[in-house]
Amino acid sequence: NAGVTQTPKFQVLKTGQSMTLQCAQDMNHEYMSWYRQDPGMGLRLIHYSVGAGITDQGEVPNGYNVSRSTTEDFPLRLLSAAPSQTSVYFCASSLSGTTSETQYFGPGTRLLVL
Amino acid sequence: QKEVEQDPGPLSVPEGAIVSLNCTYSNSAFQYFMWYRQYSRKGPELLMYTYSSGNKEDGRFTAQVDKSSKYISLFIRDSQPSDSATYLCAMSANAGGTSYGKLTFGQGTILTVHP
Numbered sequence: 081n082a083g084v085t086q087t088p089k090f091q092v093l094k095t096g097q098s099m100t101l102q103c104a105q106d107m108n109h110e111y112m113s114w115y116r117q118d119p120g121m122g123l124r125l126i127h128y129s130v131g132a133g134i135t136d137q138g139e140v141p142n143g144y145n146v147s148r149s150t151t152e153d154f155p156l157r158l159l160s161a162a163p164s165q166t167s168v169y170f171c172a173s174s175l176s177g178t179t180s181e182t183q184y185f186g187p188g189t190r191l192l193v194l
Numbered sequence: 195q196k197e198v199e200q201d202p203g204p205l206s207v208p209e210g211a212i213v214s215l216n217c218t219y220s221n222s223a224f225q226y227f228m229w230y231r232q233y234s235r236k237g238p239e240l241l242m243y244t245y246s247s248g249n250k251e252d253g254r255f256t257a258q259v260d261k262s263s264k265y266i267s268l269f270i271r272d273s274q275p276s277d278s279a280t281y282l283c284a285m286s287a288n289a290g291g292t293s294y295g296k297l298t299f300g301q302g303t304i305l306t307v308h309p
Contacts, residue, residue: 084237113296120202122282122299123238138296170237180226180245183297185237 082106084186086171092192093161101156101189103171109184111177112154116140116167117188123170129154130177161193197221200283200300209309213270217283217300220264224285224298227259229268232280232302241281242268273307280304 087102105112113128115138125138129148143165145157154173158165169189174181200217207213215229226245230238242257244250244266250257256269266285270277283300 115299120301122198122200122301123284123297124299125296128296172237180243182240182243185239187237188235 084171084173084184086169086186086189088189089187090190090192092194093158094194095162097161098157098159099161101158101169101171101191103154103156103186104152105154105171105173105184106152107173107175107184108151109173109175110151111175111181111183112148112171112173113138113183114144114146114154114156115170115172116165117170118167126156126169128177158191161191163193165191166193167191195220196301197298198283198285198300201303202301204304204306206306206308207273209273209275209307211273211307213273213277213305213307215268215270215281215283215303215305217266217285218264219266219285219298221285221287221298222261222264223287226286227257227266228284228286228297229255229257230282230284230299232282234279238282275307275309278306 114126115123127146129135171186172183174183229242232238247261258267280302282302284297
């Protein structure tokens with residue numbers, strides 16, 4: 081049981097490039113989400129999904145796309161990277177997304193946009 | 195103004211000290227309160243969870259919620275060097291509707307416990 085895994089661990093992009101951050105979980109969790117963590121800002125929700133085929137926007141969705149074709153995977157796409165997207169990105173999952181459940185976080189992807 | 199405010203520290207204490215970490219919030223709809231611990235270059239992990247007002251104790255950790263003052267605290271007794279980490283408070287309103295499962299985090303407090 082690997083929990084929540086994220087790839088890559090670290091990535092450098094140039095402004096305007098696109099990339100996909102991968103997230104997978106093997107706990108059969110319905111709820112998955114993406115956060116970004118910036119100094120002095122805590123974690124902020126980007127997008128979330130309550131099941132395959134269902135996604136919704138969080139607090140800071142601009143510049144990011146998501147889709148959920150399987151229960152296990154929830155990739156985050158940057159279509160045209162900007163320096164403001166330099167951050168540490170965390171994927172999280174929980175069983176069904178109700179507030180009382182524990183959310184399990186992945187180890188993070190550090191992204192630097194030049 | 196942020197919905198959740200947390201003193202970023204850093205906080206440095208000697209081993210064995212009692213540590214007090216705090217958050218204030220402005221959204222009276224928050225009902226669920228959590229503390230996460232995050233070691234350097236790792237993802238956050240849930241440490242304590244409380245619903246509504248009151249205290250909850252788990253070993254050396256005690257979480258307190260005062261909804262009338264919109265103030266939550268985490269106390270660590272007999273602090274250890276292994277407690278050195280960033281501590282994040284997080285909150286959520288009732289499950290359901292647009293608040294479904296979403297957490298609002300504080301900025302995190304960096305704690306160092308030195309031997």
